[in-house]
Amino acid sequence: MNLLYLDTFSGISGDMVLGLLVDLGADLSAIEAQLRKLPVSGYRIDCRRELRTGITGSRVEVLCEEQEHHRTWADIDAMLAGSALAPPERELARRIFRRIGEAEAKVHGVPLERVHFHEVGALDSIVDVVGAAVGLYLLGAPKVVCSPLPLSRGRVRTAHGEFPLPAPATVEILRGCPVVDGDSNFELVTPTGAAIAAEFASFGPIPAMTVERVGYGVGGRHLEDRPNLLRGILAAETDWPEAERDRVAVLESHLDDANPEWLGDLLERLLGAGALDAGFTALQMKKNRPGVKVTVVAPPEKAARLSRLLLRESSASGVRVHESARFKLGRKAATVATALGQASVKLLYDGEELLRITPEYEDCRRLAEGSGRPLPEVYRLVERAAQDLFQNG
Template identity: 70%
Template sequence: MKTLYLDTFSGISGDMVLGLLVDLGVPLEAIEAELAKLPVPGYRLGAARQSRRGIAGTQVTVAVEEQHHHRTWSDIDAMLATSSLKTGPREVARRIFKRIGVAEAAVHGVPLEAVHFHEVGAVDSIVDIVGAAVGLDLLGAGRIVCAPLPLSSGTVSCAHGVFPLPAPATLEILRGLPVVDGHSDQELVTPTGAAIAAEIAEFAPFPDLILERVGYGVGSRDLPDRPNLLRGILGRAAASAGLERDTVTLLETHLDDSTPEVLGYLMERLLSEGALDVAFSPLQMKKNRPGVRLTAVAKMEDTDRLARLILRQSSAIGIRTSTCQRLKLRREAATVQTEFGQVQVKLLFEGTNLLRIAPEYESCRALASASRRPLPEIYRIVEQAADKKRLEHEGKSR
């Protein structure tokens, strides 16, 4: 699988993403052809080789004739929704704009539909966001990984006046995502750049790759302490081919004063609130007390919410968290037909190869209850039906 790693050592902005994509080989003309499908006149795209502190890359500029550029989120979303853009890039662009809109609504205390974009509503920002969505589709990377984003201190001037850095909208956009101190008083991460990264990439360590290409998107400024570049590293997965990968948070705490009833209820709540997995394991704790280790697996954006739930619903007074990667099989939901009715199953794939079909316990239990048959018998019947489905799938894939 083709993988793109975004090395954000000098931040990220919409124009830097566009420059990077062109530097990696995406034809600017192909991006322009898709952008021409939008009812946004009065601009001209250009690309040129530039260097920052001795490193060369591509800078994409948008020359704009338009002066008045206040648009609402609803205006932009409707424009994209009714456009003839390809479905994939169109929906990515809509997600990016919505993420910015939700952040602006939170900052200004207004409904999403009432959000007026100023800088982000300008033609050049529309071109940056939609162009990035189009360019990423043309690049064809099946996986995009991003480094933690470097945040700055100081102030920045915008349509509303002088704002602190990081810009309030940038912070809202990056809720639940990893950031680091950028050690800079210049704006390194713009709201547009933050939203693009948040919507198109997973935040994880550098992936195992067979390196193929390196590109640089050149920013509009010459920073005093670093080259103003967005580096992109493109390659093929070197290992674990066919497996999916994501990044999760492990939440862990040790408990020696909780009852089984409380722990059982806590597990139910965690799973119902979005935990990916929850487990208890026995411990021998201080003062010779038998205890329990609680381990929960969570999506990164759910970490704080689930940690707060554990602290409120148990006797825990602290939660340890760590971030790790998961390698996993791709799964699809399906049903198989048995003599007693339909049963839900999971199809488990390694790449396009169907490895196995796993019956869903709750569905099997419901069928066992309805048919008054033993659960083990239902499992055997479902597994036989699943095996037929697997053979049908293998026949179609040949």
């Protein structure tokens, strides 16, 4: 199992992460043994099975004696740096607290060294963060992918007073991370949970994988509109190399009243604006009208721009958009020398294996026009030169 997918449909917090890792098989006694390497005491960890809206999971609660907890970021970082924790777990925990500290420093306008943690400085938060770092490595340190985080509306009471949701520190922590409207007036994503997700994971949709184990970390509150759970899926990734798979946006529209003279220009405009591919398919549409389906494949971040172009530059009144996984061959660009001149080729790989060589049309057309040779002959000439250089050499 080399992949952990975090499904944050009900948000994420430190205790939910720790409960999830235990539910997935991280040994709580081993986590506690590592936590005893920290110079903190006066707490105990209670782990039990609990239900949320009919689904059971692990509820891990840190019960503390202390009431005051005004530790600084510098205090916690020094404590972790000087601890006997294994280096990977120690450094992961330090990065999580540093991310929180930098966010607090930005919000309150103070240097990082002067940041005082209140809720995050409490013993339970220290145990949650360090326990989560240890638990992840107990599971073999899988690659972690996280769904977009659901942010809330309303207010939350803190040591500084009432803050709007999402909490200002949470928003700062999540700079550069994808979020969605959580449609909730309760705090679904805590600063600690946000920092753990940001340091543990990359963000994206569910990857191609084989599901092997599913676990649930239980949150403390009972929510009326959803089970308060963090779901995790331990899985084996497909054996397709990561560099040769990605996500693309697919745009589609059906046209039954387009001037055919516009369509060639439309295709060139779409490709010029960043589409990876575009094409037309013949259709038989309502009232027996002949029509065309426009299909555009594009990077997801260019979907909105290309949709607008399609609406403005054609007779389309709507565009359907969906994201899709894409498996692709590895590719490299190269140039080969021939008796007619140089030409560009595309080398297509499956891993390290060179599968085929594709001459670039524009260069072959240029050589054909310059030499008076037929285009198919130029293609064969370029292919032979490339094979001699890359397959036989």
